[in-house]
Amino acid sequence: PAELRDAPPYIVVEKIFASHEPQRDWGVAGTTGYDFMDQVSALLHNPAGQNTLDVLWRRVSGKPWEFRGALADARRQILGESFIADLSRVARCFHALAAQVGESAHLTYASIKRALVELVVAFPVYRCYGMPGALAPEDAAILAFALERTTRELKAEDYDALDFIARALRDLLDENLQSAQFETAARFQQLTAPIAAKATEDTVFYRELRLISRNEVGSDPNAFSMGSDEFHAGCSARARRFPNSLLATATHDHKRGEDARMRLAAISDDAERWSEAVSRWMEMNVTHKRVLSGAAAPDSVDEFMLYQTLVGAWPLDGSREDFRDRITQWWTKALRESKRHSSWIAPNAAYEESCLNFLDAILGSESFVSDLVSYIDSIAPAAALSSLTQTFLRLTTPGVPDLYQGCEWWDFSLVDPDNRRRVDFDARAAALATQISMADALSAWRNGAIKQQLIARLLRHRAEWPALFASGEYVPLSISGSRAAHVIAFERRLEGARLVCVASRWANSIASGTLSMPLIDPSAWDDTAVVLDDGAFVDVLNGGDIVTTGGALPVAEILSRLPVALLFRAG
Secondary structure: OHHHOOOOOOOEEOOOOOOOOOOOOOOOOEEOOHHHHHHHHHHOOOHHHHHHHHHHHHHHHOOOOOHHHHHHHHHHHHHHHOOHHHHHHHHHHHHHHHOOOHHHOOOOHHHHHHHHHHHHHHOOOOOOOOOOOOOOHHHHHHHHHHHHHHHHHOOHHHHHHHHHHHHHHHOOOOHHHHHHHHHHHHHHHHHHHHHHHHHHOOOHHHOOOOOHHHOOOOOOOOOOOOOHHHHHHHHHHHHHHOOOOEEOOOOOOOOEOHHHHHHHHHHHHOHHHHHHHHHHHHHHOHHHOEEEOOEEEOOHHHHHHHHHHHHHHOOOOOOOOOHHHHHHHHHHHHHHHHOOOOOOOOOOHHHHHHHHHHHHHHHOOHHHHHHHHHHHHHHHHHHHHHHHHHHHHHHHOOOEEOOOOOOOOOOOOEOOOHHHOOOOHHHHHHHHHOOOOHHHHHHOHHHOHHHHHHHHHHHHHHHHOHHHHHHOEEEEOOEEOOOHHHEEEEEEEEOOEEEEEEEEOOOHHHHOOOOOOOOOOHHHHOOOEEEOOOEEEEEOOOOOEEEEEOOEEEHHHHOOOOOEEEEEEOO
């Protein structure tokens, strides 16, 4: 377009940040959105369920939840199995460099390699940036943290080797060695990133399974949930620093679709009943297991992962034509990624066959399937409500909303290649062309039309008020009343124009699993209200006016017809 020809190119980076890692100012618009995907997902997990899920995980696995320890074990395994040559090459680079530095010439290759292994295991981010002598403060802090953690694990005999590695990564050793030193640092940076990715996303995400909706690319499973204040802080920071960053909730690389993730998140809001269901299913299905070398196949951990996936991916319309094949494909991959009983390097055909026979048996069990569907039906409306809130926040908070094709309706896909299946665009176009009210779409919520209609309406309003969404100030709103924790609210402001955004969350703990659609009964909101100055607003999604009096807007009024609300006042 002519108006963009003189503008800088729009560039975003695909980057996985650790929860404590600052986003760098690289002169780009922002990221591809994994950071937002993590934040909005964490916001929609209820922290009240964490303790119950911890207890359940200990009962299933026989050990406490310990993601950090599991990650360290996985990194060592990956280094020792898949990246032996890469590790050796980097160790040789450091050893050759040390041989040219007088006070470090005595260091042995073996000592350097041992220190290097522990440093890579302890490295808290995917990688650092910058070359020795020019590390940014953020990178210097990351390296210092990793070194301190490594020292706790390393034997004293290798301290000198670790000290040399630290100096080689941080300080210029000698001008004549600069080329070799820079190459060594670059190779180190090229090693830590794939180790982090393979150990985290492709190993531990299939081992530590407290609630797998938090085992997502870009997420830290240790951070089970996020409070509204922290979510607001993230949105405010993005509005200040990267207002044009992408906002994603699904990608080519996600472990499970955005709505499968929300269905599993609903478990956190009713964790006791989930724990009872898992115990019941394990007892119900024990006869379908096979014994291999004295142990059950599948074991309880893999069985637990299967139940979570069945709950997350089960189709709302009840059609299961290709469901068994999709789950078979996913589970085979999951068993190999976990590297517990099978792997891509050494597939365990007997164990995998036993697991798939177990899957066939339980899907053929009328009593189990009936119980499973009954449980899914009890959380599905609340999960759909969370999905609508997730969609709403992606399209209203600061940033550029990214819509992964095929997610316009409910998306219960699994990891690739399942999340890359052919999209029926004709069917989606026909549904979008159908004239349907939001109320009617909500009544027929199982077909996904309500999600598509919400997206379409919000995109139209973004086109109507582009400056307000693109550069409007982000202002968190306070919530009062007994159900305040179940509401997230904020304003977008620009030159007097105001857009009030309100959304509900954690519906199951309000409705006790009795919802028939993704909408909380107005009476359940009690005295809960959005703190807002007096005045009239247009109800953008439902039509009509909303009037604030007494400095408060009752949630029972604004969320009586939809689980989200968009209120506009012109400047």
